[in-house]
Amino acid sequence: MSSNGFNEGSQPVFREQRRSMVEQQLRSRGIHDHRVLTAMEEVPRHEFVNREQWEQAYSDHPVSIPEQQTTSQPYIIASMLQSAEIQPGDRVLEVGSGSGYQTAVLAALAREVIAVERYPSLAEQARATLVRLGYENVTIVTGDGSLGAPQFAPFDAIIVSAAAPRVPPALVQQLAIGGRLVVPVGDSSQQVLELLRKHRDGSLTTHSLEGCRFVPLIGEQGFAA
Numbered sequence: 001m002s003s004n005g006f007n008e009g010s011q012p013v014f015r016e017q018r019r020s021m022v023e024q025q026l027r028s029r030g031i032h033d034h035r036v037l038t039a040m041e042e043v044p045r046h047e048f049v050n051r052e053q054w055e056q057a058y059s060d061h062p063v064s065i066p067e068q069q070t071t072s073q074p075y076i077i078a079s080m081l082q083s084a085e086i087q088p089g090d091r092v093l094e095v096g097s098g099s100g101y102q103t104a105v106l107a108a109l110a111r112e113v114i115a116v117e118r119y120p121s122l123a124e125q126a127r128a129t130l131v132r133l134g135y136e137n138v139t140i141v142t143g144d145g146s147l148g149a150p151q152f153a154p155f156d157a158i159i160v161s162a163a164a165p166r167v168p169p170a171l172v173q174q175l176a177i178g179g180r181l182v183v184p185v186g187d188s189s190q191q192v193l194e195l196l197r198k199h200r201d202g203s204l205t206t207h208s209l210e211g212c213r214f215v216p217l218i219g220e221q222g223f224a225a
């Protein structure tokens with residue numbers, strides 16, 4: 001047994017923690033999409049954080065990861081994914097994959113996930129975790145995700161996990177007809193989660209969903225470094 005009290009035999013404990021996370025943090029706050037709830041009950045969130053943080057892995061807040069970043073609060077991830085209405089046949093772009101936790105949930109929901117991460121070290125670690133856990137429909141690239149991933153576009157859904165000062169035009173451009181873009185927009189201290197939908201005639205509608213707080217999107221169509 002490790003010093004923090006968790007070891008490989010802790011899997012049933014984590015399974016139980018995931019079940020109560022789904023009930024108490026997600027379902028009770030209005031997350032009703034079965035596919036999202038099931039995926040979040042399955043994906044082992046603790047595998048994406050350092051062992052010292054295993055005890056916090058399923059708690060109701062963001063958890064620190066290297067490079068002074070965080071893996072987002074489970075509820076806000078569920079809310080973004082439910083709003084994006086991810087379908088089993090979708091190709092999805094994730095901007096800011098960080099630990100790779102949300103990437104794994106997306107991989108369980110969609111056909112293919114392209115994820116962009118600014119820090120090579122985080123991209124490398126997320127890749128290793130996803131391979132170890134057997135996710136095969138994921139490609140993580142290092143770069144400025146505020147510009148999207150034009151070589152892989154168009155996308156049925158785009159999820160931005162970092163705060164943007166405005167909706168990045170490159171991402172709107174890379175959205176397929178019928179596509180959904182979920183992005184936190186605001187200043188560096190608080191934002192509103194925006195849902196954009198691209199219609200058949202190319203027009204866009206935007207809905208403001210809820211207040212949130214993300215680390216900044218640093219890049220050409222984000223904040224300056």
Ligand code: SAH
Pocket residue numbers: 065069070071072095096097098099100101102103116117118119122143144145146161162215216217218219220222
């Ligand atoms: N969903 C992730 C959240 C990570 S926090 C998780 O669950 O772990 C947001 C991430 O966005 C950070 O890792 C940060 O490095 C990354 N990021 C910030 N600006 C970026 C940009 N322009 N392109 C790609 N990634 C970016």
